[in-house]
Amino acid sequence: MQGSPLDQDTSSYWRKLLKMDAPAGSGLINKTDSFLKILRPSFSSFILWFSQRYFSLGCEGRGQLPPPPYIIASNHSSIFDFPAILFCLPPEHQGKIVAMYKGFYDKNPVTRFFIKLFVKSIPVDLEKKPWEALSSAAMILKSGNSIYIAPEGTRSKGGEVLPFKVGVGTLAVETKCPVVPVFIKGADKALPRGSFFPKRASIKVFFGKPIDSSIFFDKKKDAAAYDVYKEMTETIRQKILELSAL
Amino acid sequence: MENIEHQIRESVAKVIKVPAEKIDPNADLFKELGVDSLLGVEIFATLDKQFHIDIPENRLEKIKTLNDIIAVAKEKINAR
Numbered sequence: 001m002q003g004s005p006l007d008q009d010t011s012s013y014w015r016k017l018l019k020m021d022a023p024a025g026s027g028l029i030n031k032t033d034s035f036l037k038i039l040r041p042s043f044s045s046f047i048l049w050f051s052q053r054y055f056s057l058g059c060e061g062r063g064q065l066p067p068p069p070y071i072i073a074s075n076h077s078s079i080f081d082f083p084a085i086l087f088c089l090p091p092e093h094q095g096k097i098v099a100m101y102k103g104f105y106d107k108n109p110v111t112r113f114f115i116k117l118f119v120k121s122i123p124v125d126l127e128k129k130p131w132e133a134l135s136s137a138a139m140i141l142k143s144g145n146s147i148y149i150a151p152e153g154t155r156s157k158g159g160e161v162l163p164f165k166v167g168v169g170t171l172a173v174e175t176k177c178p179v180v181p182v183f184i185k186g187a188d189k190a191l192p193r194g195s196f197f198p199k200r201a202s203i204k205v206f207f208g209k210p211i212d213s214s215i216f217f218d219k220k221k222d223a224a225a226y227d228v229y230k231e232m233t234e235t236i237r238q239k240i241l242e243l244s245a246l
Numbered sequence: 247m248e249n250i251e252h253q254i255r256e257s258v259a260k261v262i263k264v265p266a267e268k269i270d271p272n273a274d275l276f277k278e279l280g281v282d283s284l285l286g287v288e289i290f291a292t293l294d295k296q297f298h299i300d301i302p303e304n305r306l307e308k309i310k311t312l313n314d315i316i317a318v319a320k321e322k323i324n325a326r
Contacts, residue, residue: 010291017287017303051275128307166284224261226288 013175019072019135020174024143036116040053041201043117044086051083054200055190059088060246063209064180066098068174069141070210071179073168073236075161075244076150077188080203082119084184085148088205099148100124100133120145124164126153130200134171141175151233155193155239163239166226169216176217177212179236183243211235250323251316255298258312261276261289271312293319 015021051057074081082099089097103123105111115121122140124133137147149171151164172179183206190201216232253282259266275281281289289308293299293315300324301309309315 010288012293013294013300014287019259127283131287131303166282222275224288225284225291226261229284 003106003147009220009225011220014225014243015174017131017135018138018170018174020138022135022139023216025137025207029030035241039117039121044119046085047118048087048234051080051087054198055080055084056202057084057087058202058204059207060204061209062088062090062205064207064209065090065093065098066178066180066210067167068093069144069175069177070144070146071141071168071172071175071177072097072148072182073151073179073240074148074182074184075156075240076154077156077184077193078189079155080187080198081150081184082148084203084205085182088159088207096144097146097148097196098122098137100137100150102153103133124167130165134167137171138175141177147171147177151236155190158195159188161237161244164233164237166233166237167223167228169229169231172211172213172236173216173220173229173232176214179213179232180210181208181236181239181243182206182210183246185244188236206246208239208243209238250319252292253297254316254319255312257292258289261285261292269312271275271316273312274310275312276310289315297323299323 010187038217064242066103072085074085086094086097100121100122101115105115105124106123122128122133122136141147149168151168152162153165184203185206189199190203191198213232216228220226250288255269257268259269260274260287262279264279273279276283276286280287290301293301301318303320309318
C-alpha cells in the first residue's frame with residue numbers, strides 16, 4: 001500500500017490545493033478592489049513622493065530585474081520596505097505588482113483600508129489557510145503580474161533576517177516564476193517596528209540576480225514536495241543574506 | 247485497521263521528523279509539536295500519495311491531532 005521510498009513526489013495534492021490548473025485571475029484581490037482602484041494611483045504617488053523627499057532612497061542592481069511576472073522576496077524590518085521597493089521598480093513594473101501581507105492587519109479596518117489604498121494586495125492567513133493566499137498569488141502570476149512577499153512573515157527588530165516561512169518557496173516552485181532576492185538596508189532606522197513617526201534615514205534597496213525556480217520544480221520527481229519548497233526558501237534567504245553583506 | 251493506524255503514524259512521524267513513538271495521538275500537532283500549516287499540508291499530501299486518501303480542503307482546518315488524521319483516514323477508507 002505504501003509508496004516506494006524513491007517515489008516520494010507529493011506534489012499532485014499540493015497542486016490541487018493551490019488550484020494550479022485554475023485559469024489566470026485575481027482571486028482574493030477582488031473583494032475590496034473596485035473603488036480603491038480610482039484613488040490608488042494618487043495615494044501611491046503621494047507616498048512615493050513623500051518617501052523620496054523625506055528619506056535618502058537608493059537602488060542597486062535593479063537592471064537585473066527580469067520582465068514580469070516575477071516574485072520579489074525581501075527582508076522585512078519596516079512598513080517602508082514595500083514603498084522603497086516600489087520606488088526602485090521601473091515605472092512600467094510598478095502597476096503590475098501585488099503585495100502579500102499578514103492577514104492580521106485586516107482585523108483593523110483603518111490599517112486594512114490604507115494597505116488596500118496604497119497597493120493591490122492579498123491578505124495571508126499564516127495560521128489557518130495560507131494556501132488560499134498562495135493560490136490567489138499563483139493566479140496573479142499566471143495573469144502576468146508580479147508578487148511581492150516578505151517571507152519572514154513579520155517585521156524583524158534590529159535589522160536581523162528572521163527564518164523564512166515556506167510559502168515563498170511553494171509559490172516559486174509551483175509557478176516556476178523567477179524570484180528576485182532583495183535586501184533593504186536602513187528601513188529599520190527610518191521607521192522601526194513599534195514606532196509611529198518616521199525618522200530621516202538613508203534607505204538602500206539591493207536587488208539580486210533572479211533565482212531560476214524551474215530547477216527546483218524538477219527536483220520534486222525524487223523528493224517530497226515540502227522538502228523542495230523548503231530548499232527553495234532557504235536558497236532565497238541565503239541570497240538575501242549575501243546581499244546584506246554588500 | 248490497526249495496521250493502517252500504524253502506517254499513518256509512521257508516515258506522519260516521517261514528515262514531521264519526530265520519532266513515531268513520541269507522537270501523543272491527542273497532541274495538537276500545530277501547537278504542541280511545532281508543525282506549521284504548510285508542513286501540515288505535506289502530511290495530507292503524503293496520505294494522498296501513499297494511501298490514496300484525499301482529504302478535501304474544507305476539512306483541513308479542523309484536523310489538529312494524529313487521532314483526527316486517523317479518524318478521517320478511516321472514514322475515507324470505509325467510504326470506498
